[in-house]
Amino acid sequence: MHEQDAGPPPIGGAIRQRRQRLGMTLKDLAAASGLSVPFLSQVERDQAMPSLVSLAQIASALDVETGYFIGVPSPGQIVRRADAPEHLHVGTSPVDYVRLSGSHAERRMEALHMTVPPGHASPISHREGEGFWYVLEGTLDVWVGREHFTLNAGDSAHFEQRHPYRMRNDGTTPVRMLWVGTPALL
Structure with missing residues (x-):
């Protein structure tokens, strides 16, 4: 239509x-x-x-x-197709990052599908903007500042990323999750 x-x-x-x-x-x-x-x-x-x-x-x-x-953004800048994922490589991290957000130049938000392998613990991070995590499968331990949370499938966390944060998958299966945050990654 x-x-x-x-x-x-x-x-x-x-x-x-x-x-x-x-x-x-x-x-x-x-x-x-x-x-x-x-x-x-x-x-x-x-x-x-x-x-x-x-x-x-x-x-x-x-x-x-x-x-x-x-100009209107091209369809390729707006829609991401499942059969053409954009995998992001972040240093030596074993986490699989797949960009879900569009690729237009002025996006202010980023959305990623992340697969965190069993036993992986992220380093402490912080950045400007907000972060939203939604666990699709598995159990993820999350620390924001001094607070600790355990997120199971269907749980989410939304926080200011200027506070130190980290995560860890202590389970035996990968954690599949969505991350949405600002500002957009490059």
Whole structure:
């Protein structure tokens, strides 16, 4: 089923997100693009539509192509097919990581299917953002800060990853789990 074309997509949010991701203020963007702060503010709020020349100036200042703001992601950037998994290799870790999230450039979230072998214990980690773990099969011991939790199939944990965390599979079978977190991995 296809929806009718609703006209050009609003681009203000995409410009604002890219600017903020780069740590730029509106004033920084104005200086880099040669456009005024009030105009850029209106564009970001979708109250003004930039000309192609202005959009090219904004794109250049934000180090992207103009298509970044007006192009629709390809199906391959949106959908992951089971018959074409993307396995991630993380150092010498024996954990099997399969990316579930899309591959579009501005994703802010990552989703992985993880298979943790019996006896594996992860090192203590921390990073900015949130983490969500959902155990599909097996039993996983998890530590967040000084707190210890045992997660069984159907259990989940959701926490700020700035706190030290680690996990261990003390069982005799692999643990299959989902991890969803922010920010996205590279």
